[in-house]
Structures are given as structure tokens and as C-alpha cells.
Amino acid sequence: MGIGLPGNIAKQILRRTGSDVPKGYLAVYVGESQRKRFVVPVSYLSQPSFQDLLSMAEEEFGFDHPMGGLTIPCREETFISVTSNLS
Template sequence: MGIRLPGILLGKRIFQSSAASSVPKGHLAVYVGESKKKRFIVPVSYLRHPSFQDLLSQAEQEFGFDHPMGGLTFPCDEEAFLDLTCSLNAL
């Protein structure tokens, strides 16, 4: 289990990022939140996990390929996303 800091989980690095510029190699930017969207940088290795794939399916059903933030947007609250990423870090 990682240590929670505001917007940062230690272990596999997950960053909350407001800058729209650089995304480190091997990572992708996603937007999370119901009303106010926050940008997170996550490792691409998450894409192979069934739980993350379920979240991708939900995003596809909700937004199709027209995401309002211009990037991949997940229709869940921030706490649920952080819980999911914490469980993926534990693997």
C-alpha cells in the first residue's frame, strides 16, 4: 500500500498534474472527477489490469471518443480512482 500525499502516491508514481505539457515516457494523462476534473499521470502498465480496463469501458460508454477535457476522462470520483490506483500499486 502506498503513502498518500496530496495528489501523489508513492510506489509506482501517480502524479496529480495541472500542467498540460510534459508526460513522462511510459505514462499517460487522465482526467478524473465528476464536476471538477483533475489531471493525473499514470503508468501505461495500468492498461493491462482488468480493473483499469473496466474503468476504460465506463469512459467509453459515457463519452465515446469525444472526451470533454481533450484527453482520456474517467467518469468516477477522485477517491474511487485513488483507491483503484492504490490497489494496482499493491500488485
């Protein structure tokens, strides 16, 4: 099961991630208390395991992300473990 972002909200998130992010990537902030910034390929958005992380973010923050970019409320080690298995 995937998560779908309405087009205008997805564009807002991508726009807010900053101009220092290469085309085809997006910035996400990861962590439970201290947040670390990661730049990941947008292709991750279609991966079920990454979508699970997005569901966690939606449950905690809705579409209002205090860091200005997409914030994923999981441990950094969990995020690295999930993304290291993605292509």
C-alpha cells in the same frame, strides 16, 4: 474481459495527453463534475480494474474526450482506491 482501443484512437489519446507527460505514462482526467489530472503508467491499461474505469469512460464519452485527454467519470476517491492496488 478487457477493453481494446483501435490503434489509431489509442495513438490519438496518447498524443493529446501533452508533451509534459513522461514516456511510459499517460494523463487522465478524473471526476464527475470537477476534473483532476493524474499521470499514470501505461501498464495500467492492461489491468482489469483499470479497464473497468475505461469502460465507464467509453460508455459516457465514447472516444470523444472534451478535456483533450482521457476522461474517467468516477469519483476521485474511487480512482485513487483502484489505482493504489495496481502495480
